[in-house]
Amino acid sequence: MQENYDVAIVGAGPAGISAACVLAGKGIKTIVVERGEYPGAKNISGGVLYGHDLAAIIPDFVEKKCPVERNIIESRLWFLSKSGGYSLSFRDRAFYEKQAFNAFTVGRARFDRWFAEQARAKGALVVCSTVVTDLLRDSNNRVIGVTTDRPEGDLKARVVVLADGINSPLAAKTGFRPEPKPSHIALAVKEVIELPEEIINERFNTETGHGVTIEIIGEITQGMDGIAVIYTNKNSLSVCIGANLSDFMESKVKPYEMLEEFKQHPLVAPLIKDGQAKEYMAHWIAEGGYEAIPQLCGDGYLIAGDSGMLFNALHREGSNMAMTSGRFAAETIAEALDKGDFSRKTLAGYVARLQNSYVIKDLKKYRRFNAFRLQHHELFTTLPRLGSFAAQQMLTVDGVPKKEKQKAICKKFRKEISWGSLIRLLWTGWRSVK
């Protein structure tokens, strides 16, 4: 009963399903193999998706009832010390008028399912509860299909798309992606906290359907290179905090303890007060950036999404790169099928597409950013502390002349961080993202 497919896709995340939608839409015989009980069962994300990349695959995603939680109309940045911190925010009417659904939150368990449904409707087969354990190869070592953990589990395909995410034992087996270094990975923990819709509207100063994202750095990651985020969903908040794996290994901080402490921070606690913790998850994030991108294609296969380390750590953009890389993979495969040639040379069109798009351009722009953060832990220790000290001093009304306060602040700065190193920090920081 063995059937042959044009394309076998490993993983029903945004990358795999995007590829499946485009391929099946062109009438190409496509099968997706997913290890979770359903698409999204194994997927965690802080939950912001981007309309631009999704619309390139499903133009009418709003009409097709994409399970949007809230349309993001405001972004906040927080720089926190242990007891307080700075907040900067930007909101614009454009984000709910002209540019609605520029960015929006979703629950991945629901979104991935919906997305897979769209691929199914276009004719792709999505097989769940099945793990791809290895790749099939011919005598020339070309990839010609996948092996799964089910009885009679081999699947022959002309091209295989590896969209298996960052945390995949398959990559270790195939050797196509070198085992990521701890410094190329962040470990994130996330809690979904339930609150009534109106309370969220009130606390975030929004209307129903509108949402806010908060990105936070500072002393909250206990000296480690990391970040926390709070995203508003319809009637819950995603609270997520993570740090570089190499820092975790050194500091021995326990991720869930860090999350608990973060939830008690004076800026965070009032937002989540009386909420009910609903879900708790931990996941890896691909942070290696440009330098860590493996070879993205070979004879008979392509790598898309997180599996190819396509993640922009600075802007928290991963799902969009996953979708767009999945789409490019599909477009390249369609050409290869026309030619009847699945060699690396033909499939390299995929890499060219990525290079000409924002995906590789952005990753290249920020290629020094990962190393920069890892070399400047003061961003997560001294600086937020000093910053908070300065603001707190200036805002305390106690009869001390401001000039004296300023002096004391400068003295403290000089003692803890030299002006030279501060300027160097700014300069290298700027260079790492310019």
Added chain:
Amino acid sequence: MHFICCIKQVPDTSKVKIDPETNTLIRSGVESIANPYDMVALEAALTLKDTCGGKLTVLSMGPPQAEQVLREAISCGADEAILLSDRAFAGADTLATSYALTRAIEKLAQKTPVDIVCCGKQAIDGDTAQVGPGIATRLGYTQFTYVTEIKEIDTVNARITVKRKVEGGSEIIRGPLPCVLTVELELAKPRRASLPRLIHSLKSEIGVWNAEAIHGDNQKLGLKGSPTWVKKIFSPPFKEGGPRFDARENPRQAVEDCLKTLLADETFAFHLLKQWGQ
């Protein structure tokens, strides 16, 4: 032979919580699964089919999304699947459920006579264990409940021998076909579908029958046909433990205190003496 297996889609009760205020199940966010007992019944039916040959039809009553469990059954080896789905079936208790399923089985039997109907012992979201026996009674088939093992199937004389759980032990009994079996979990371990079967199941047609298709009497279906009313739902109060004795500081004292408390209880002392007496 023609085998039928009835499967219910249920919320995964291992993940369901009870709202302490309203005493109702919080089903939101809880995945639906095939009732685990029914998957054992399916395995039993598949094994019987493997040995005797024939056809296996799976049957489920539920909302449209219940077709998921039927696909799962097809992926394991069922030949045909029928979903009973109609607003008229909604709100059915065990009486109305067994009525609808019986009508469907009778309809299937008109085309190919039925030999064995396999059901789970009970559904994990209701624990009543009444639907299987209800079907057997309505159809007039022999009924074997709480089956833990199928000992023998004698196709020549149309008889089956099974081992079943009874209070305090088990019994082995034989009876004529056609019959209904309701099975215990230990009867079999559900198989894992092969990849080709799984793919086949995703492409299979699932027949959907409404009340009209089974010529159901509307008075006997769904809420109308259900004399059971839920009067009240409550969570039994959490049992407080008895007294505690902290043995960390002074274990000797703790044991002494414990014994003193126990022996002060007359019934306990009585039981203890009786045990020693034996």
